[in-house]
Amino acid sequence: MRLVKGLREAFRRLVAGAGEGESVVAAAPVVPVGEVFRRFWPHARPYRRWLPLVLFFVALGPAIEAATIWMYKILVDEVLVPRDFGLLIWVLLAYAGLQLAEGIVTFCDEYLSDWVGGRFIVSLRTEFFAHLHKLSLAFFDRERLGDVMSRVTDDVEEIEDLMLSGMASAISYVFQLLFFTAALFYLNWQLALVSLFVVPLFWLTARHFSRKIKTAAREERRRSGSIGAVAEESLSNAALVQAYNRQEEEVARFHRENEGSFRAQMAATRLGSLFAPLINMIELAGVIVVIAFGAYQLSQGRLTIGGLLVFMVFLGQLYSPIRGISSLLTSFYSASAGAERIIEFLDEEPSVTEREDAVELRAKEGRVEFDAVSFRYPDARKPALEDVSFSVGPGETLALVGPSGAGKSTVAKMMLRFYDPDSGSVRLDGHDLRTLTLRSLRENVALLLQETLVFDGTVRENIAYGKPGATDDEVEAAAKAADANDFIRALPEGYDTSVGQKGRLLSGGQRQRIAIARAMIRDAGVLVLDEPTTGLDAESSEKVMRPLRRLMSGRATVVISHNLMTVREATEIVVLEDGRATERGSHADLLEREGSYARLYKLHHPDATERLVGP
Numbered sequence: 107m108r109l110v111k112g113l114r115e116a117f118r119r120l121v122a123g124a125g126e127g128e129s130v131v132a133a134a135p136v137v138p139v140g141e142v143f144r145r146f147w148p149h150a151r152p153y154r155r156w157l158p159l160v161l162f163f164v165a166l167g168p169a170i171e172a173a174t175i176w177m178y179k180i181l182v183d184e185v186l187v188p189r190d191f192g193l194l195i196w197v198l199l200a201y202a203g204l205q206l207a208e209g210i211v212t213f214c215d216e217y218l219s220d221w222v223g224g225r226f227i228v229s230l231r232t233e234f235f236a237h238l239h240k241l242s243l244a245f246f247d248r249e250r251l252g253d254v255m256s257r258v259t260d261d262v263e264e265i266e267d268l269m270l271s272g273m274a275s276a277i278s279y280v281f282q283l284l285f286f287t288a289a290l291f292y293l294n295w296q297l298a299l300v301s302l303f304v305v306p307l308f309w310l311t312a313r314h315f316s317r318k319i320k321t322a323a324r325e326e327r328r329r330s331g332s333i334g335a336v337a338e339e340s341l342s343n344a345a346l347v348q349a350y351n352r353q354e355e356e357v358a359r360f361h362r363e364n365e366g367s368f369r370a371q372m373a374a375t376r377l378g379s380l381f382a383p384l385i386n387m388i389e390l391a392g393v394i395v396v397i398a399f400g401a402y403q404l405s406q407g408r409l410t411i412g413g414l415l416v417f418m419v420f421l422g423q424l425y426s427p428i429r430g431i432s433s434l435l436t437s438f439y440s441a442s443a444g445a446e447r448i449i450e451f452l453d454e455e456p457s458v459t460e461r462e463d464a465v466e467l468r469a470k471e472g473r474v475e476f477d478a479v480s481f482r483y484p485d486a487r488k489p490a491l492e493d494v495s496f497s498v499g500p501g502e503t504l505a506l507v508g509p510s511g512a513g514k515s516t517v518a519k520m521m522l523r524f525y526d527p528d529s530g531s532v533r534l535d536g537h538d539l540r541t542l543t544l545r546s547l548r549e550n551v552a553l554l555l556q557e558t559l560v561f562d563g564t565v566r567e568n569i570a571y572g573k574p575g576a577t578d579d580e581v582e583a584a585a586k587a588a589d590a591n592d593f594i595r596a597l598p599e600g601y602d603t604s605v606g607q608k609g610r611l612l613s614g615g616q617r618q619r620i621a622i623a624r625a626m627i628r629d630a631g632v633l634v635l636d637e638p639t640t641g642l643d644a645e646s647s648e649k650v651m652r653p654l655r656r657l658m659s660g661r662a663t664v665v666i667s668h669n670l671m672t673v674r675e676a677t678e679i680v681v682l683e684d685g686r687a688t689e690r691g692s693h694a695d696l697l698e699r700e701g702s703y704a705r706l707y708k709l710h711h712p713d714a715t716e717r718l719v720g721p
């Protein structure tokens with residue numbers, strides 16, 4: 107009794123699916139397979155006229171196979187047994203012809219399926235990528251980049267498996283089942299009926315396993331996202347990891363996710379490998395019964411030897427697609443888990459959307475107004491901005507200062523409409539940002555960040571990024587205005603020098619001047635400078651300041667700075683504390699008031715001389 111219990115327990119553990127372990131990426135919501143097909147069918151639609159041809163080849167394969175096997179019956183019953191060798195040459199010729207036909211069909215089938223599948227992936231992946239670019243920053247703040255990338259690359263391919271390759275295999279199996287069952291019935295219907303008694307057993311086993319395989323496959327997909335997420339985080343912070351000697355911890359973290367993936371994969375493999383021998387056993391039972399019944403029929407003279415032989419071969423062929431179901435199930439569920447991960451993101455709506463009646467910003471004056479703006483980040487407990495108002499017009503500079511976390515960068519994000527205010531409004535030239543097209547809004551606001559964004563391309567491409575289609579003269583003029591022309595000319599290939607990943611080949615100050623040139627060429631009416639001189643020494647900052655002043659002249663500028671020295675000549679200074687504007691006025695006013703600004707100023711820069719807006 108104990109032994110039986112022990113065995114049962116061991117078996118239960120063997121077929122246990124993968125549980126959802128702790129992981130950095132959450133599982134995507136479950137989506138029914140029908141819905142998956144409905145969602146992704148449009149990507150296969152342009153190739154639908156090829157699908158009948160694919161189906162034709164898929165069906166032709168088993169038909170040729172059935173005919174080839176039939177040749178054995180003719181060989182045994184018409185040639186070997188009656189010793190009528192005159193027919194042998196024809197049988198051999200037919201056999202060779204069928205083999206050739208099978209070769210051609212296999213080639214066409216594989217080529218065409220791969221072509222349609224490949225086109226499907228290109229279309230779906232591009233649409234998915236385009237969708238991601240429509241999503242608001244809130245999405246990118248929340249999701250892990252590595253996981254997003256794993257969805258763009260791996261999960262998209264999984265869907266192709268489900269929609270096309272998997273379907274083609276499934277259809278091919280159905281055709282094989284049909285052809286071989288028909289052949290069995292044609293040969294001897296009583297024997298055929300007997301051989302089919304195992305079908306319900308096959309069905310029950312498949313059903314039992316499929317549920318578990320599904321769980322394991324979903325877990326595996328999720329883990330693949332986690333591996334991507336951890337790898338991306340860890341490798342993109344390689345400098346930090348090395349500086350703090352955290353390599354071992356990072357490797358351990360990565361290893362943990364891989365272990366989880368391994369466990370999920372092994373659960374699926376265990377299930378799959380257990381499924382195959384079980385199916386073999388059921389199959390064996392079928393074969394034994396058929397041999398016994400066939401021998402009886404042979405003895406009764408109702409079946410020829412060739413007939414029985416071919417019957418057995420057909421039976422083997424009939425069971426082969428049934429055996430194939432296990433691997434098909436695994437890839438099918440893995441694919442639908444991949445599809446769920448894609449659908450989860452496709453269903454993500456941008457939190458910032460363009461109204462249908464959004465208008466282009468035409469007359470560009472360049473005046474930004476914040477009118478009682480309050481905003482709380484999704485999931486944040488307290489508001490990042492509360493009742494913030496200010497206005498800045500052409501030629502004016504508004505400086506936002508305040509302690510870390512006060513909401514300064516949030517103001518910059520609202521100006522580009524990366525987020526919408528919960529209450530109040532942000533206006534550009536009198537238009538609420540929500541009434542403008544996103545394109546025209548962003549064309550009119552140039553952003554300069556503390557971490558300068560430079561792409562891995564040439565200097566020229568990096569500057570022209572600000573204005574697609576800019577001429578070489580325009581690029582050069584912008585570079586001159588940004589005091590960048592001289593150092594660019596000194597680079598090995600001048601404007602055609604490649605700046606390396608993230609602009610590594612340039613110094614911080616040079617990168618910043620490239621960014622200024624990019625903003626120059628954009629020629630936007632409003633400038634947002636988020637910590638433009640952070641990380642630069644006094645000399646480099648001064649080199650950046652000069653062109654920056656040129657860039658700012660005549661434009662409405664909002665400058666965000668921790669460094670109170672860089673803001674003292676701004677037209678107006680707004681002190682933000684805990685999301686609220688607590689003080690405002692000119693540098694002199696605020697010093698006189700002896701409030702937070704004066705305290706901070708005296709505390710940090712008692713005798714500094716650097717100035718943002720110079721004479």
Ligand SMILES: Nc1ncnc2c1ncn2[C@@H]1O[C@H](COP(=O)(O)OP(=O)(O)OP(=O)(O)O)[C@@H](O)[C@H]1O
Pocket residue numbers: 247483484485486489490508509510511512513514515516517668
């Ligand atoms: N994406 C986000 N999701 C949730 N909360 C956020 C997000 N970004 C910022 N916050 C929170 O909003 C508040 C304001 O952040 P913000 O980045 O605007 O401050 P800041 O004044 O620019 O700070 P710093 O000077 O350090 O850059 C902070 O409390 C911060 O934790």
